[in-house]
Amino acid sequence: SQQGEEDPQALSIQEGENATMNCSYKTSINNLQWYRQNSGRGLVHLILIRSNEREKHSGRLRVTLDTSKKSSSLLITASRAADTASYFCATLPFGNEKLTFGTGTRLTIIP
Amino acid sequence: NAGVTQTPKFQVLKTGQSMTLQCAQDMNHEYMSWYRQDPGMGLRLIHYSVGAGITDQGEVPNGYNVSRSTTEDFPLRLLSAAPSQTSVYFCASTNRQGTYEQYFGPGTRLTVT
Numbered sequence: 001s002q003q004g005e006e007d008p009q010a011l012s013i014q015e016g017e018n019a020t021m022n023c024s025y026k027t028s029i030n031n032l033q034w035y036r037q038n039s040g041r042g043l044v045h046l047i048l049i050r051s052n053e054r055e056k057h058s059g060r061l062r063v064t065l066d067t068s069k070k071s072s073s074l075l076i077t078a079s080r081a082a083d084t085a086s087y088f089c090a091t092l093p094f095g096n097e098k099l100t101f102g103t104g105t106r107l108t109i110i111p
Numbered sequence: 112n113a114g115v116t117q118t119p120k121f122q123v124l125k126t127g128q129s130m131t132l133q134c135a136q137d138m139n140h141e142y143m144s145w146y147r148q149d150p151g152m153g154l155r156l157i158h159y160s161v162g163a164g165i166t167d168q169g170e171v172p173n174g175y176n177v178s179r180s181t182t183e184d185f186p187l188r189l190l191s192a193a194p195s196q197t198s199v200y201f202c203a204s205t206n207r208q209g210t211y212e213q214y215f216g217p218g219t220r221l222t223v224t
Contacts, residue, residue: 031210042115042201042215043154050210088153092211097142097161098169099211103153 006089010106019076021105023089024069030092032065033099034074037086046087047074051094076107084109112137117202117216124192124223132187132219134202142205143185144169144213145177147198154201160185161207192223 007022023032031050035043049056049065049072056063062075076083086104093100118133136143144159146169156169160179174196176188185204189196199220203213 033210033212035213040218042217043203043213044215045212048210048212090213097207097211098156098159099144099205099213100156100170101146101154103151 006087006102006105008105009103010108012108012110013079015079015081015109015111017079019079019083019107019109021074021087021107023072023074023102025072025089025091025102026070027091028094029067030094032063032072033090033092034061034063034072035088035090035101037088037104039085043088079107079109081109081111083107114138115202115204115214115216117200117219119219120217122219122221124189124221126192126194126223128192130189130192132189132200132202132221134185134187134216135183136185136202136204136214137183138204138206138214139182140204140214141182141207142211143179144203145175145185145187146201146203147171147196148201148218149198157187157200189221194223197221197223 033048034046037043047058049063060077065072088104090101115136141162145157146154155171158177160166202216205213
């Protein structure tokens with residue numbers, strides 16, 4: 001079964017607005033990662049947050065992690081048309097080398 | 112560096128046929144994995160390998176075989192294709208000494224009729 005579940009499944013916003021997507025997971029993790037997938041392409045790693053971190057930034061990306069709620073959020077600020085893609089969270093459990101992906105959020109930026 | 116390469120990009124098989132999806136990486140990564148991606152299901156792990164000669168099952172291993180004779184190559188074999196194996200297949204690799212950030216290949220789109 002999927003370890004992570006993203007919410008919402010699909011999101012459409014105007015260019016320049018902020019986009020927030022959420023990920024919930026089930027077991028204790030070593031780290032949580034976010035990936036982007038453009039249509040018809042492989043996934044590209046965006047950002048990683050370790051279990052002992054609460055927030056991380058990379059450019060226009062901000063990730064938060066709440067291990068007590070087993071949830072994470074990805075914020076993309078000042079969205080651009082090029083941000084249109086599917087976004088997946090993935091979790092690396094403790095004591096396990098199987099990175100498990102969620103079902104993804106389909107983000108559409110409207111110019 | 113080419114990164115992770117996969118061949119073929121597209122393949123159509125008839126039910127019962129067998130084939131091998133090729134995956135290679137030039138980053139000297141110990142860890143390699145195969146995923147399948149189906150609409151609404153995200154990516155599901157089929158098999159993975161933590162080094163040459165070592166493989167293990169993921170979430171959906173049935174109907175697939177793997178081997179790892181070299182660090183660079185990790186082929187995925189479909190023994191007797193079924194329509195349920197119609198999917199997009201991704202190979203990925205990572206360095207086990209790091210944080211397991213995965214590098215993905217471009218994918219193989221497989222249709223089984």
